[in-house]
Amino acid sequence: MLQGDELENLRIPVGGDQLTRERLQGAASLRSGAHTATERLEQLQPVIVELFHTLQDFLEKLCKRFLDLKNSREVGTLAWYKVLIHRDNVNGKVKSRFAAHEDFVSTVGKALFRECALDHFGMSDNTSELTCHNPPDNASKHLHAKKKEEAFHTTMDGVLDKVASQILGLMHHKDVLLKVQGQRNTVMRYKKGQS
Template structure:
């Protein structure tokens, strides 16, 4: 994977992939020109079969149109006419862009500009004006760089907190003064790393465990109807509020008290109401998704197709939770192709033929669809100059 890839541009077709007839025409051209077929005699009839399957890699829209073109020719007589030698596959750059957008939709909110530690607050602190609420399209690069910077800062903060380091001169107190061997040093390092992962990343709130135990021990119940947000002050007949913030402003404007004052007068301890560390939970959830995307991009740079496909299983669950059902289904279909639907030979090529190394060198691979986007931009720049 560190070797420079030999690339042969095959030219451009004057077709529109959004038009079904044009997409079928393009698929037939590729099938006739680049897929070798052989004819075998079966019961007196010659049956054509593809000698080698050609993998067509692209983004989700291209794969969706290619699948539709193949289905449109499914009732033809021969395998050549049915385009059986072509295998459309979705690759990884557009998967990363959509997963970054899922991260932003979950953690980036302009209403949290006063919440210290939130992505929007950190964006204002470091003055990243090119970061927006969407990570798609041309905004992918600044948003992805911002996510990686926040992830690096969170990892550093985790290390400082775990080893109780408050200043630059502090030294970790938990490090032994000496190690008997390199194996003992490695065991200590592994133990600390596992403690960090269990404490700061692979943790869940008590409410999650209580909910899980309740689902295991009790049958499913009807969803709980949320209680209306109303003012609890005596002789206040204000209608229910839509947001908790509106109730807070109501306390200040009409009753002249803050939320803390109202809790003290109501006999509620404000400290008990906020026992859970929401900032910690926020960044712990961010670390889960940020590290997953970081590992995914690292596997693409190294050309490690096996690790890329393995991480796609976890992305599939996040896409489903974020209601990105098309990418979730494509991630599921990829696992079906690798493990059951395709032959071992085709599955091996689908797993490892996902990147290209344009310059040569370790860690210099890019996804096939990203390399195609570079060619598209280059072609457009030439047309504009003509």
């Protein structure tokens, strides 16, 4: 049970979209002249902005561009994965079924990334030994934090190069040009001006 003095220091995180943050900030401004911290809404901190609408827009654009439900027999397409993993609730209409589309894209994306990583390291599954692109033997035990970080980034750059080359092959197939500039800066340009 909380004591009276512990309530003074209690902070309650609040999450919401940008409009929720603005409304809470406006309410706190209106009550800024109140006598107590509770009346001034000072305990409602931190306010965490959740980019729900940005994610929804991204999923909508992604589904519009890459989820062609007529091509469910074409291996490797999002429609093919939809049928393969029995996602009947994914129909391309993100606004009406946001959670289903978010889970579907996340599941497929993680699975594809995992397969690219396993292929990069020459592994057949999570439990098999690495057969290529091994990190340095002493990376986990004897290296300082800075050297471990460099080894990690070198290894991950190889994985990300593999993923980017796979995406480039897929996107070239879809009449899309992917231009990679620098190690971690990716810029996409569409030949047909589609978004």
